[in-house]
Amino acid sequence: MYCVKKWLPACLLVILFNTTGCQGVTDDLTPSDNDKRPTVVSGSTGSQPTQSAPDFTAVDTLNNSRTLSSELALADSVVLYFTMWCPICDSHMSHIRSQLIPEFPNVRFLVIDYVTGSVPASRAAQLANGYASFTVLADSNQALHDTFKGSMGITVVIDGAGIVRMNEYYKDGRKLRETLAALP
Amino acid sequence: MKLTPITTTFLIAGAVFFPGTPAYSASCCGGGSSSSLLLPKASHAMIDTSIDIEQYDGFWNKEGDHINDPPGSDLNQYRLNFAYAHRLASRWQASVIMPYVWNDNQYSGLDTQTNGLGDTRINLWYEAFDDVTCVWKIKKLSDLKPSAYFGATLTLPSGVSPFDDVDNNFDITGRGFYRLDGNILIEKTIYPWSTALLISYGKYFERSINREYGKYVEPYDMNLGDRLLATLSLGYTQFLDSMDTVTYTLAFSHLQEEKAEINGRTDPTSGFEKRSFALTAAYATMARDWVFKATWGHAIDKDGWGENFPTTDVLTLGVSYVLR
Numbered sequence: 001m002y003c004v005k006k007w008l009p010a011c012l013l014v015i016l017f018n019t020t021g022c023q024g025v026t027d028d029l030t031p032s033d034n035d036k037r038p039t040v041v042s043g044s045t046g047s048q049p050t051q052s053a054p055d056f057t058a059v060d061t062l063n064n065s066r067t068l069s070s071e072l073a074l075a076d077s078v079v080l081y082f083t084m085w086c087p088i089c090d091s092h093m094s095h096i097r098s099q100l101i102p103e104f105p106n107v108r109f110l111v112i113d114y115v116t117g118s119v120p121a122s123r124a125a126q127l128a129n130g131y132a133s134f135t136v137l138a139d140s141n142q143a144l145h146d147t148f149k150g151s152m153g154i155t156v157v158i159d160g161a162g163i164v165r166m167n168e169y170y171k172d173g174r175k176l177r178e179t180l181a182a183l184p
Numbered sequence: 185m186k187l188t189p190i191t192t193t194f195l196i197a198g199a200v201f202f203p204g205t206p207a208y209s210a211s212c213c214g215g216g217s218s219s220s221l222l223l224p225k226a227s228h229a230m231i232d233t234s235i236d237i238e239q240y241d242g243f244w245n246k247e248g249d250h251i252n253d254p255p256g257s258d259l260n261q262y263r264l265n266f267a268y269a270h271r272l273a274s275r276w277q278a279s280v281i282m283p284y285v286w287n288d289n290q291y292s293g294l295d296t297q298t299n300g301l302g303d304t305r306i307n308l309w310y311e312a313f314d315d316v317t318c319v320w321k322i323k324k325l326s327d328l329k330p331s332a333y334f335g336a337t338l339t340l341p342s343g344v345s346p347f348d349d350v351d352n353n354f355d356i357t358g359r360g361f362y363r364l365d366g367n368i369l370i371e372k373t374i375y376p377w378s379t380a381l382l383i384s385y386g387k388y389f390e391r392s393i394n395r396e397y398g399k400y401v402e403p404y405d406m407n408l409g410d411r412l413l414a415t416l417s418l419g420y421t422q423f424l425d426s427m428d429t430v431t432y433t434l435a436f437s438h439l440q441e442e443k444a445e446i447n448g449r450t451d452p453t454s455g456f457e458k459r460s461f462a463l464t465a466a467y468a469t470m471a472r473d474w475v476f477k478a479t480w481g482h483a484i485d486k487d488g489w490g491e492n493f494p495t496t497d498v499l500t501l502g503v504s505y506v507l508r
Contacts, residue, residue: 027348028341028360033392036400085254087243087492091453094246115291116254125254151397169346169396172444172451 061123075108082150232267234502244490258290303358309335318373330372386411409442
């Protein structure tokens with residue numbers, strides 16, 4: 001028992017430092033403010049800001065086929081929001097509905113459901129979460145998810161010329177508002 | 185493997201937010217009525233291990249309305265908690281709690297499993313009393329004196345957060361922020377009854393962020409909102425013929441976190457609240473050296489019992505060993 005009393009604290013500390021020192025988790029223990037964003041060639045086809053967004057075709061939850069080009073033809077710009085119907089997503093989408101859609105009536109807001117897996121299930125999730133008025137694209141095969149490197153809360157802004165102006169996590173929505181306000 | 189990510193909140197809520205500490209262990213009298221990892225008086229150290237089995241059952245939105253998960257969802261998190269408490273002096277004790285987290289989720293027919301270390305907590309407690317305050321009868325005014333503990337908890341972001349090099353949200357087991365909590369625990373036992381009030385107030389430390397979900401972004405500063413946890417519990421201790429004890433405790437907890445700030449400006453989409461109940465049964469040997477515990481934590485899946493937070497049930501099974 002003496003050995004246990006003597007060495008247990010030291011063993012626990014060793015375990016702590018060993019486990020926190022691997023698997024990249026030290027990134028949070030020592031946060032960095034270095035800008036490590038990759039450089040991209042402006043105008044090239046891609047999903048990052050200044051790149052030209054690839055056109056896409058997707059089915060919405062009412063079984064209508066929609067393309068990026070057709071959506072841009074009807075609006076000044078397009079916003080893609082990637083949802084998984086989670087609390088954070090709900091918070092973001094509620095903020096979009098109450099704050100941003102009224103402020104930018106000429107912007108087309110499209111919600112991308114990349115998790116539900118089918119059009120009927122996506123429609124059911126849309127209605128269950130109270131977003132019947134939104135246009136939701138059922139990204140059943142995760143094509144949009146892969147094309148735009150989407151994930152929970154990722155928000156993509158594509159201007160009228162098809163250029164990506166923003167592709168990042170929604171956070172508080174301020175960056176989205178600033179990006180939309182800066183569009184011609 | 186192509187995964188369909190589940191919400192960050194789903195995955196980390198239990199590991200990070202669950203109001204109870206992973207160890208429901210002996211308090212000043214021993215026997216397991218407390219809701220914090222605390223050494224009994226006159227004890228040298230304590231080892232505590234517990235496993236949490238947390239099942240998710242929808243969430244509350246920002247308006248406090250309860251929303252069900254999609255049909256066919258089965259979202260679970262399991263945590264194995266290692267804890268060690270050590271007496272530093274007659275009135276001082278310290279402890280460390282390390283969780284290891286497994287996420288096991290089925291969402292619209294997709295199965296995913298991930299695991300990783302959770303956020304680590306280091307506690308320092310001061311006991312504002314010298315003698316055990318548990319009494320059988322009130323004979324004089326001083327018998328009413330409770331046990332008071334004053335503590336601080338430092339949370340280390342040792343888990344995997346959205347700001348780490350993660351491919352998707354299934355990897356997430358922590359929040360990514362340091363936090364310092366101030367804790368007050370007032371406890372009184374007049375056998376067979378006991379009651380305790382735990383109040384904890386925490387402040388996060390602002391940090392820089394240059395990556396979200398594995399994607400590098402324009403660096404910015406972020407700080408989460410202040411966090412308040414209040415837990416009130418009532419316990420009843422039954423003495424067996426062998427003088428072993430079984431203590432039943434019912435606790436009510438309120439947890440809330442204020443809105444976060446991004447570059448000094450309030451994030452209107454953040455912040456949360458949760459209210460929950462917990463029922464604990466703790467079996468302690470006569471010597472109070474072994475304590476076996478089972479806790480069922482339950483959140484009410486109705487409107488108004490939370491905001492912007494998942495609704496979960498948690499079953500905790502644990503054992504503590506006290507070294508005299």
